[in-house]
Amino acid sequence: MGRIALVVSDVDGTLVTSDKRLTDRSRAAVAKLEQAGIGFTLTSSRPPVGMRMFSDPLGITLPLGPFNGSSIVAPSLEVIEQHLIPTAAVETSLALLDRHGIDGWIFTNDNWYIRRDDGRYVAHEKLAIRFDPTQIDDFAPLADKACKIVGASADFALLERCETELQTMLGDSALAIRSQDYYLDVTPPGRNKGTFVQAMAKRLGIPCAAIATLGDMQNDLAMFRVSGLPIAMGNATDDVKRLAAHVTASNDDDGFAAAIDFILAHNDKG
Template sequence: MSRIRLVVSDVDGTLVTSDKRLTDGARAAVAKLQDAGIGFTLTSSRPPVGMRMFSEPLRIDLPMGPFNGSSIVDPSLAVIEQHLIPADAAARSIALLERRGVDIWLFSNDNWYIRRDDGKYVPHEQRTIQFDPTQIDDFTPLLQKACKIVGASADFPLLERCETELQGELGDSALAVRSQDYYLDVTPPGQNKGTFVQAMSKRLNIPTEAIATLGDMQNDLPMFKVSGLPIAMGNASDSVKRHAAHVTKSNEDDGFAAAIDFILGRNAES
């Protein structure tokens, strides 16, 4: 049993509560990690700007992995590594989501674009990432700079069907996976939260078996697969929990802090 030397956490549904609040317990838990000499960083489906509010309160000094780990930025959000969705895959994704009547957003490294401002989840996303979208009529001029395309819908079964359809449509040209029940993310091929964990392993010279990962959704499974200690939140689905070595409490019950205590206790026993 390897001692954990690095913790990589998801943000929404994991680090923060459903109202996007960073609890005192979560802050204290990260401080405990740092006091124990254990590294800590984040990977999320959020764009870089949506992760900036955590760097200072959590004293993050390691690279972070926005866009489901397909980009790597430093704590100041300067780009270390960036991958883009191939333009053809971006166009096909938008076309399929449009046919299914799903709201479509496009994220570049530094902006968020929408085609209308009355989508159900636009205000929710504004509050979450603390950033306002730019409304445009046509995504075509942006296809060459797409870091992430999101299909947003309150019809969860529809979005699940779209996920399967897009995976079949795109093959290995892009990755399509839900980051929330109401968000379907399309991101660059060959890049995910697992490749981010592997990149951090190489950068810090820490074996992957000495890395713990925390998450709650399907897009967290790639990092579960490559890490030594995958931990699922209590609010995760059973299909996600099955891939975890440990299940903590929910994000509404300071499950993140409980997971950190579990990691520290495990280290003490090893």
């Protein structure tokens, strides 16, 4: 394995702690990457507005990959590349979520829509992305504008079953995958965190083998499969850890900073 030229990190469960804090050690770790001439950026299931609270203080100058990498935006949040979920896939997804009693949301490029404001995870998401949703009665007018659909539920086993069921129904028309135990995401077809890593490699003129990726959930597996050095957090699911080349500490134990130290040591070995 050659030297690492770029690090691409997930946000929730990876870069930040469980209470969504960016620790001093994590800030210092990103500064170390800059000093070593290694690029750094983020990809996340979050909408663009939910990434800027971390990209700005970290001084990120490279494009970001919101919506599980299905969009690419500049640090200013100007859209570089955007893809939408096909209307039929939106309708299929919302119907399945309704059938199972799962709270459904729609994210467009610049807004978040809900149908009820008492959903268990609405307050949680508001705190996480520091953005308030718009409550509407009918999602139908948004069917051709959806960047991401989220099914939110405290029944983790149900979401896991629905992930498989919905992906089977969608086929290759959209991607259904969990970004958290409590979130089932639906995003545009043919785009994921792996395609974002590949896009960054092309933009920077480097091979994917020169990219390290950090993550903790199923939606991070796509970037693990195409990167040279996939690193799983200590809090990651077992299937994520199995695909990683290295497992660091948990996100609440400064695992991100420890992973950056591991990458720098790897480069020092030549």
